[in-house]
Amino acid sequence: MTMTDSSNDHAGLRQAEAESFEGSIRSAGLKVTAPRLAVLRALTDMPHSNADALFGAVRAGLPGTSLQAVYGVLGSFTTAGLVRRIEPAGSPALFERRVGDNHHHIVCTRCNVVHDVDCAVGHAPCLTPSDALGFDVRAAEVIYWGLCAQCQLDTASQLDTASQLDTATP
Structure with missing residues (x-):
C-alpha cells in the first residue's frame, strides 16, 4: 500500500x-x-x-x-x-x-455580508427593461437588502433578552 x-x-x-x-x-x-x-x-x-x-x-x-x-x-x-x-x-x-454571467447580490443591512444570487427566472431576464430608451443593455445589477440568517438570530435573541428584562422589572 x-x-x-x-x-x-x-x-x-x-x-x-x-x-x-x-x-x-x-x-x-x-x-x-x-x-x-x-x-x-x-x-x-x-x-x-x-x-x-x-x-x-x-x-x-x-x-x-x-x-x-x-x-x-x-x-x-x-x-x-x-x-x-x-x-x-x-x-x-x-x-x-x-x-x-448576470448574477445579483444580497447584502445584510446589519453585518454587511454579501452573497451571490442567481437570476430568478430564465436566461438573464433582467436585461429586458420596459423601455431601453435606445440603449444597448449589456448588464443589469440588482442588489437585495435584508438580514442574514445569523443577524436574524442575533436580533431575535436581543429582543428576547430585552423582553425578559422588561417583565422582570417591577
Whole structure:
C-alpha cells in the first residue's frame, strides 16, 4: 500500500492554482506579476472584498506591496474583465472573480455580508427593461437588502433578552 505525502499533495494543488491564476491573467492580456497573482488569490479566498481587505491579505505575503498597487491591480483586472466591481449603497466598492454571467447580490443591512444570487427566472431576464430608451443593455445589477440568517438570530435573541428584562422589572 502506498502512502501519499499530504504536503506534496498540498504543494501540487498550490502549483496548479498558481498556473491557473497565471493563465487567467495572461488570457486577459495582462503581464503576470507577483502583486497580480496575490490579488487574484486573495479574491479567490475572499470574494466580495474591498481594496483595503485585499491589501491586508496581499501584504501578508508581499510586505512591500502598497495599497495603491492593489488599487492598480483591481483597476486593470476590472477593465480586462477578470474581476467584477460592485458598489452597494453605503459601502466601498467590492470585487469578485465571478464574471461573465448576470448574477445579483444580497447584502445584510446589519453585518454587511454579501452573497451571490442567481437570476430568478430564465436566461438573464433582467436585461429586458420596459423601455431601453435606445440603449444597448449589456448588464443589469440588482442588489437585495435584508438580514442574514445569523443577524436574524442575533436580533431575535436581543429582543428576547430585552423582553425578559422588561417583565422582570417591577
